[in-house]
Amino acid sequence: MPDITVTPLTNAIGAEIGGVDLSNPLDAMTKEALSLALAEHLALVFHDQDLTPDQYLAAAEAFGPPMRQHYSQHHMPGYPDIGLVWHRNGQRPAERWHTDHTNREHPPLATILYGVEIPSAGGATSVANMRAAYTALPEAERHHLATLSTVNSLDTGKTDTLPEDWEQYSKPIVHPMVRTHPVHGSRAVFFHITKTLYIEGMSPEASRTYLGDLIERMIQPEIVYMHKWRKGDVFVIDDRATMHRAHGDYDRSESRVLWRIIVEGDRPRLV
Numbered sequence: 001m002p003d004i005t006v007t008p009l010t011n012a013i014g015a016e017i018g019g020v021d022l023s024n025p026l027d028a029m030t031k032e033a034l035s036l037a038l039a040e041h042l043a044l045v046f047h048d049q050d051l052t053p054d055q056y057l058a059a060a061e062a063f064g065p066p067m068r069q070h071y072s073q074h075h076m077p078g079y080p081d082i083g084l085v086w087h088r089n090g091q092r093p094a095e096r097w098h099t100d101h102t103n104r105e106h107p108p109l110a111t112i113l114y115g116v117e118i119p120s121a122g123g124a125t126s127v128a129n130m131r132a133a134y135t136a137l138p139e140a141e142r143h144h145l146a147t148l149s150t151v152n153s154l155d156t157g158k159t160d161t162l163p164e165d166w167e168q169y170s171k172p173i174v175h176p177m178v179r180t181h182p183v184h185g186s187r188a189v190f191f192h193i194t195k196t197l198y199i200e201g202m203s204p205e206a207s208r209t210y211l212g213d214l215i216e217r218m219i220q221p222e223i224v225y226m227h228k229w230r231k232g233d234v235f236v237i238d239d240r241a242t243m244h245r246a247h248g249d250y251d252r253s254e255s256r257v258l259w260r261i262i263v264e265g266d267r268p269r270l271v
């Protein structure tokens with residue numbers, strides 16, 4: 001077995017990975033071990049990494065092929081598969097619970113964040129275990145959710161979406177609201193509240209109300225890991241069975257820069 005350590009961070013979600021330098025090529029056994037650790041723990045932390053953009057992209061490939069992010073104004077110059085998460089780009093921290101890029105036929109397997117500049121306080125990223133959230137629902141609601149599908153597009157509330165991105169990425173895409181994890185075999189609740197145009201058979205208003213209510217009821221502190229950033233952290237989030245959010249509670253005169261890569265996953269399905 002590769003010489004890596006996997007240390008759980010909470011009882012429900014998250015593990016710290018030791019013994020891996022992501023600036024070096026990873027062998028097949030290490031990649032397999034990381035894929036299994038991600039499926040099991042849903043969020044992986046690698047501390048003290050020192051990566052160029054090329055090294056970071058190569059490390060991300062261990063999890064899947066990088067996919068193009070749809071707000072192209074935030075791409076790193078010269079590296080269109082790396083997104084810059086940076087409020088000085090005119091972005092606001094994504095503070096609502098969500099999973100990424102559900103408007104794609106093959107949404108990301110994982111979102112990978114690399115901490116480049118970290119504020120002195122605040123600015124964490126939280127991740128919730130939506131597998132545990134599903135299990136905790138009453139049986140009747142689990143059955144009901146398993147019959148529902150969401151229709152997804154780009155966020156309609158954003159005013160800075162470029163016309164070419166809208167053209168390419170706004171086509172409605174239908175996903176099941178409960179999906180089976182292709183590696184772990186378990187089920188999880190899967191939706192993005194502001195990318196859901198509506199739940200099939202429901203009005204947009206009723207859909208939004210129901211999804212907001214679900215988030216409120218499902219995401220409890222015991223299924224959440226809050227990652228307090230250190231410079232050099234790489235944080236890998238399994239988008240197939242989690243939701244995440246940023247915390248905007250940091251001083252905007254300080255810099256918070258994360259490099260984001262998303263890697264492509266399977267087409268969500270319920271089996």
Ligand SMILES: [Fe+2]
Pocket residue numbers: 094098099100111244
């Ligand atoms: Fe996100």
